Amino acid sequence: MRETQPQHDHQGDLETIDGIELLPSILExxxxxxxxxxxAVARVTETRWIACATRDEIGFGLAAGGELPLETTICHEIRQHRQAVIIDDVxxxxxxxxxxxxxxxxLGSYISVPITLPDGTFFGTLCAIDPQPRSLANKEVTSAFAIFADLIAQHLMASRQVATIRAMAHERERLIAELQTARDNAVGELERVSVLFDHAPSFMAVLDGPEHRFVSANPAYRDLIGGREVIGRTVAEALPEAAEQGFVDILDKVYATGEPFSMRGARFTSRDENGEAAPERFLDFLYQPVAGNDGTNGIVVIGYDVTDHVLQTRRQAALTDLGEQLRVIDDRGDITHAAARIMAEALGATRAGFGTVDAEHETVIMHSNWCAAGATPVEGTYRFRExxxxxxxxxxxETVIVADVREDPRTRPNAAAMEALGIRVLLNFPVIEHDQFVLVAFVHMDTLRELSEADIQFVKQVADRTQLALAQLQAKEQQETLNRELGHRMKNALSVVQAIVSQTLRRAGDLKAGRSAIDARLAALGRAHDMLTEASWKEADIRQVVEAALAAHRRDGQRISIQGPAVPLNADQVQGISMALYELATNATKYGALSxxxxxxxxDWSWIDGAFNLTWIESGGPAVKEPSDRGLGSRLIEQAIAPYFRGKGNMEFAPEGLRFRLSGYVIA
Structure with missing residues (x-):
């Protein structure tokens, strides 16, 4: 970019603009x-475009005093219509x-705002350009430009007024009147600038001297520091946590060197007016030194709170990380621990994790959870109401958010117990499956912190993805178990067929009678398998399930006696009972009382007030000896059925006959 620097009659404008101490900070x-x-700040007349002050970070090549041909600019159009021109993407x-x-x-983007003096005189423009598209047409940018353009206009106007007063010094009375007018105007304009300062979207403060004593601070700045009174106090006195976090050291360096300092996404933890730690914030800020006759005499603080943007970026990255990890983890404990760690780190929590819920008994089993340094894990079984x-x-x-366990009526009576676990702030997100509360995602914090709607949605997303990963793992394990069971059942089915054929032929009077009996019993076995398959997918009464499971083994209806009341079983319980009875009857046919x-x-079975008990007792068969190694069938009988009834199963190899007992619960 080439510029022309002719001698012109606007040197006074350049000097006036150059005298504005805050102008470098404004352009920054x-x-x-x-x-x-x-x-840049430009002087625009009917015939000329003159750069009064510039900030060039892209090598545009135009410095203060340089000129552009007026007809090549948009500013001469602005001079005519006196309206701002904003172009996000040319x-x-x-x-x-x-x-x-x-x-x-x-140009890729462009913004230019007219600088109009209070008397209506058009001076020029405050503009910004970039070869790339930028987001400019928003309230934050337009409000900032309006404030800065007005500040420049006020300074120019004040300078011209002073010049006028000096030029009329020989007219004393008029000079006094002009001075009075200028003073009144200055006070009014100062008040107006103060209003603009107070309503600026950015936080601002002015510090004086090497001790960095507060001269002023706008409402946005006071909100940032918890509403504390700081005027007249040093930063170290008013904000000791800022000194602890190194911000005073930076101020000292800026004051000593006269060089500005800026930072993006700086972490800052403040305190409220009661001394309680406030939620951490993330700030973009600028420390701009203000030069005096003997060097730096103050610092202007300007910045924006970018916490929402930083936290959203952190949450998004956490979800991406979680997705990558869940793709390769195949252990329940590792899944919940990874999800807890990612959730806690993204939210800055003390502790986070998942728990398996027994909604009926209102208990939760806390799995391995992630804890910050110094925090104690909360694992094992807990009762919610304690x-x-x-x-x-x-x-x-419903999602539960307890902003303070001491104040929330749901936790106030139990606040001491909560705080003993290091919980001051609590978030619990319930995972509902088939209308049942089955899993809870929890986040604990030992200090006060406000949880936003975005935080809650993040926890929901983590919980949903974790539940899906656990469900996929469970489905995989169930499929593997089903495959093993299918193989086992096929072998047993062949054994049952062999036993049926062998026993039938031994008792048959002739071949024709034996074949007929074999056909009938094999058909009964087939019907039992059909009913077992159907019963596995719906609720059924226990007698229906028992009769279906044992149909192939009750040849004359007398050798297996069945007794017990009607009991409604859910799908899992139907499958469990069917599996156990199938195995028991098969074993009895092969080795036990039916051999x-x-x-x-x-x-027989009983069902009283929800308590369910079932017994299978064999007698009259060959003497029973306990096997040295339990087979798959025995393990399924003892272990697979009991969890469906939240109870216990026990197999006893008594010499007179095998005995199996199941005790648990059936809730209608």
Missing amino acids: AVCRVTSSGFA AADPTYREHHTPRIYG YGSFIDDLKRG NEEGRVAL
């Missing part, structure tokens, strides 16, 4: 708030994509 803030690489803008100015100077009444909300599928002609089996 303009570049930061727009993400543009070039910013290539997409229907008005300016074919305009000669962006083409001449290679820590508050929020279990009622969880059962309804000879005299043996008997007594099957």
Whole structure:
């Protein structure tokens, strides 16, 4: 970019602009708030465009005093219509994509705001350009430009007024009147600037002297520091946590060197007016030194709270990380621990994890959870009501947020127990499956912190993805078990067929009678398998299930006695009972009471107030010896059925006959 620097009659404007101490900070803030690489204050007349001050981070090549041909700029159009021109993306803008100015100077984005003096005089423009598209047409940018343009206009106006007063010094009375007017105007304008300062979207403060004593701070700054009174106090006195976090050291360096300092996404933890730790914030800020006759005499603080953006970025990265890890983990404990760690680190929590819920008994089994340094894991079985009444909300599928266990009525009576576990803030997210509360995702914090809606949605996403991963793992394990069981059942089915054929032929009077009996018994076995398959997928009464499972083995209806009341079984319980009885009857046919002609089996059950008990007792068969190695069938009988009834199964190899007992619960 080439510039021309002719001698012109606007040297006074350049000197006036150069005298504005905050102008470098303004141009720095303009570049930061727009993400543009070039910013300038220009004097625009009917015939000339003159750069009064510039900030060039992209090598545009235009310095203070340089000029551009007026007809090549958009500013001369602004001089005519006195309106701001804002172009986010030149290539997409229907008005300016074919305009000669962006083409001449290679502009990707453009913003220019008129600088109009209080008396209505047009001075020029405050503008920013960049070769790349930028987001400019928003309240944050337009408000900042309005404030900065007004500050420059006020300074220019004040300078011109002072010049006028000095020029009329020989007219004493008029000079006094002019001075009075100027003073009144200055006070009014100062008040107006103060209003603009107070309503600025950014946080701002002015510090004086090497001790960094607060001269002013706008409401946004006071909100950032918890509403504390700071005017007249040093930063170290008013904000000791800022000193602890190194911000005073940075201020000292800026004051000593006279060099500005800026930072993006700086972590800052403040305190409220009661001294309680406030939620951590993330800030973009600038420390701009203010020069005096003897060097730096103060620092202006300007910045924006970018916490929401930083946390959203952190949450998104955490979900991506979780997805990558869940693809390769195949252990339940590892899945929940990885999800807990990612959830806790993203939220800055003390502890996070998952628990398996028994909604009926209102207990939760806490799995391995992630804890911050110094925190104690919370693992094992806990009763919800020993820590508050929020279990009622969880059962309804509602997310529970306790902002302070001391104040929330659901936890206040149990606050001491909660705090003993290091819990001051609590978030519980219920996972509902088939209308049942089965899993809870929890986040604990030992200090006060506000949880946003975005935080809650993040926990929900982690919980949903974790539940899906656990369900997929469970499905995989169930498929493997099913495959093993299928193989085992096929072998048993062949053994049962062999036993049926052998026993039938031994008792048959002739071949024709034997074949007929064999056909009937094999058909009964086939019907039993059909009913077992059907019963596995729906609720059924226990007698229906028992008769289906034992149909092939009850040849004369007398050797297996069945007794017990009607009991409604769910699908899992149907499958469990069917599996156990199938195995018991098969074993009895092969080795036990049904392997000879005299043996008997007594099957009975009871159901009282939800308590369920079932017994299978064999007698009259061959003498029983306990095997040295339990086979798959025995393990399935003892272990597979009991969990469906939240109880225990026990097989006893008594010499007079095998005995099996099941005790548990059936809830209608």
